[in-house]
Amino acid sequence: MSDGTILINGTPHPFEPGQTILEVAEAAGIAIPTLCHLKGTTPTGACRLCVVEVKGARNLLAACSTPAESTMEVTTDSPSVARSRKMTLELLLSSGNHDCLGIGTAKDARGLFDARAKTDGRSDHLCPSWGDCKLQDYALEYGATGTEYPRSTPTYPPELDNPLIIRDFSRCILCGRCVQACNEVQVNEAISHGYRGAESKIVALGDLPLSQSACVFCGECIQACPTGALVGKKSKGKWRPWDVTTIRTTCPYCGVGCQQTLHVKEGRIVKVTGDKEGLPNKGRLCVKGRFGYDFIYSEERLTTPLIRGNGELREASWDEALDLVADKLKTIMDESGPDAVAGVSCARSINEDSYQMQKLFRAVFKTNNIDHCART
Numbered sequence: 094m095s096d097g098t099i100l101i102n103g104t105p106h107p108f109e110p111g112q113t114i115l116e117v118a119e120a121a122g123i124a125i126p127t128l129c130h131l132k133g134t135t136p137t138g139a140c141r142l143c144v145v146e147v148k149g150a151r152n153l154l155a156a157c158s159t160p161a162e163s164t165m166e167v168t169t170d171s172p173s174v175a176r177s178r179k180m181t182l183e184l185l186l187s188s189g190n191h192d193c194l195g196i197g198t199a200k201d202a203r204g205l206f207d208a209r210a211k212t213d214g215r216s217d218h219l220c221p222s223w224g225d226c227k228l229q230d231y232a233l234e235y236g237a238t239g240t241e242y243p244r245s246t247p248t249y250p251p252e253l254d255n256p257l258i259i260r261d262f263s264r265c266i267l268c269g270r271c272v273q274a275c276n277e278v279q280v281n282e283a284i285s286h287g288y289r290g291a292e293s294k295i296v297a298l299g300d301l302p303l304s305q306s307a308c309v310f311c312g313e314c315i316q317a318c319p320t321g322a323l324v325g326k327k328s329k330g331k332w333r334p335w336d337v338t339t340i341r342t343t344c345p346y347c348g349v350g351c352q353q354t355l356h357v358k359e360g361r362i363v364k365v366t367g368d369k370e371g372l373p374n375k376g377r378l379c380v381k382g383r384f385g386y387d388f389i390y391s392e393e394r395l396t397t398p399l400i401r402g403n404g405e406l407r408e409a410s411w412d413e414a415l416d417l418v419a420d421k422l423k424t425i426m427d428e429s430g431p432d433a434v435a436g437v438s439c440a441r442s443i444n445e446d447s448y449q450m451q452k453l454f455r456a457v458f459k460t461n462n463i464d465h466c467a468r469t
Contacts, residue, residue: 097162098163098164099114099117099161099162099163099165099166099167100164100165100167101114101117101121101123101167101168101169102168102169106118106120108161111160112161113156113157113158113159113160113161114145114147114156114157114159114160114165114167115127115130115136115143115156115157116161117161118156118167118169123169125145125156125169126142126143126231126234127140127142127143127157128140128142128185128227128228128231128266128270128319129142129157129268129269129270130143130157131270131273131274131277133277133278134273134274134277134278135273135277136155136157136158137158137269137273138155138157138158139267139268139269140181140185140268141155141177141181142181142182142231143156143157144156144178144181145159145167145168145169146167146169146171146173147159147165147166147167148165148166148167153173153174153177178231179235179236179237180241182228182231182235182237183238183239183241183242184242185228185266186228186237186238186239187239187241187242187243187244187245188266189244189245189247189262189263189265189266190220190247190261190263190264191220191228191229191264191320192220192239193205193209193219193220193229194229194232194237194239201233202223202224202226202229202230202233202334203224203333203335205223206219206223206224206333217330220264220321221321221324221328221329221330222264222318222320222321222324223333224333224335225334226320226321227319227320228266228319245291247262247263248262248292248294249262249263249294250262251263252303253326254302254304255303255304255310255326256326257310257312257325257326257327257380257384258303258310258312258314258315258323258324258325258326259323259324259325259326260295260322260323261321261323261324262294262322264320264321265294265295265320265322266319266322267286267294267295268319269286270314270318270319271284271314271317271318271322271323272284272285272295274313274314274317275313275314278317278377279313281308281309281311282307283297283298283303283306283308284296284306284308284314287300309380310380310384311377311378311380312325312378312380312383312384313367313377313378315383316367316376316378325364325383325384327364327387328356328363328364331363332356332358332363336358337356337357337358337364338356338358339355339356339357340354340357341355341368342354342355343443344378344381344382345443346379346382346385347440347441347442347443348441348442348443348444348447349373349374350373350443351367351371351373351374351377351378351379351382352367352368352371352372352374353365353366353367353368353371353378353382353383354367354368355386361390362386362387362389365378365382365386366378367382397409398410398411398413398414399414400413400414400417422434422458426458431458431459431460432460432462434454434458435454435460435462435463435464436450436451436454436462436463437463437465437466438450438451438464438465438466439465440465440467441466441467447465450463451463
């Protein structure tokens with residue numbers, strides 16, 4: 094039941110108890126920019142980009158952390174709000190290695206990328222999140238250039254000593270989304286905020302490298318990061334949003350059925366992300382689901398059945414291989430009975446495959462000798 098109405102940009106909107114201004118606005122289709130807000134986690138109001146004007150308030154308020162109140166009058170697009178957001182973006186752009194603006198006259202990420210690549214004669218050194226960066230998107234929207242304030246010198250070098258995640262602290266804006274993703278979404282509690290002032294950084298336990306910490310490399314922090322501070326090492330330099338197609342599919346690694354999005358370039362998967370709206374995972378993935386995709390291109394992968402004869406393996410058709418297996422099983426059961434055979438199903442296969450496996454043994458072979466590998 095609605096707890097009342099709130100006036101946003103002159104239009105009344107109902108809200109539920111506990112909802113924030115941002116949540117009410119999102120439900121009404123009103124866009125408010127955010128960098129630190131991560132849906133489903135505790136709001137922090139850290140980035141100050143979502144500020145709005147509330148009648149009677151002394152200052153602009155963060156929409157992500159301000160509870161909606163009955164009769165509240167909110168303006169999301171006033172001149173003072175726009176000035177504040179632009180200033181915030183200018184400060185963030187000057188806080189590190191955010192050099193993705195100010196080249197040419199293009200007003201979109203791809204145009205800027207092409208202009209920069211043409212000017213430099215190469216593009217491999219440009220930010221790996223160029224075109225997939227919320228900071229860049231908002232800077233273009235509000236006309237921020239990153240030239241209003243002196244650029245700070247990076248305090249910490251990149252962390253590159255693990256095979257899956259690159260941590261580039263020079264591109265980190267300390268929004269805290271990765272910390273929330275780790276602690277509140279995946280509940281791994283591997284990273285947190287560390288140090289103070291200009292020395293602030295996101296740290297793993299004891300400020301150790303991820304490879305020596307409690308990190309399980311689920312990659313949820315990468316998906317949550319709004320800049321190029323966290324990047325998948327496998328996909329770095331291999332894709333841009335405008336040169337891939339996306340395909341939604343089901344993760345093949347276990348029976349949970351997580352929904353994932355494949356980013357495909359020239360027929361090859363170059364990146365995997367969790368589908369934020371897909372059930373049951375709502376964007377979450379494990380290390381296998383997010384990073385274990387390149388095995389399908391391995392030269393060692395078998396693509397044709399092999400049959401051993403005279404001590405050597407030879408290629409065979411699927412019909413020949415399946416007929417051979419069926420004949421062998423029939424012979425064993427005819428000679429020794431159905432309990433002479435047993436099956437072990439992969440506990441990480443999809444539920445439908447495990448169901449068919451046990452049905453084959455119980456209904457067709459007439460034996461209960463069926464188990465799965467999780468018990469071995």
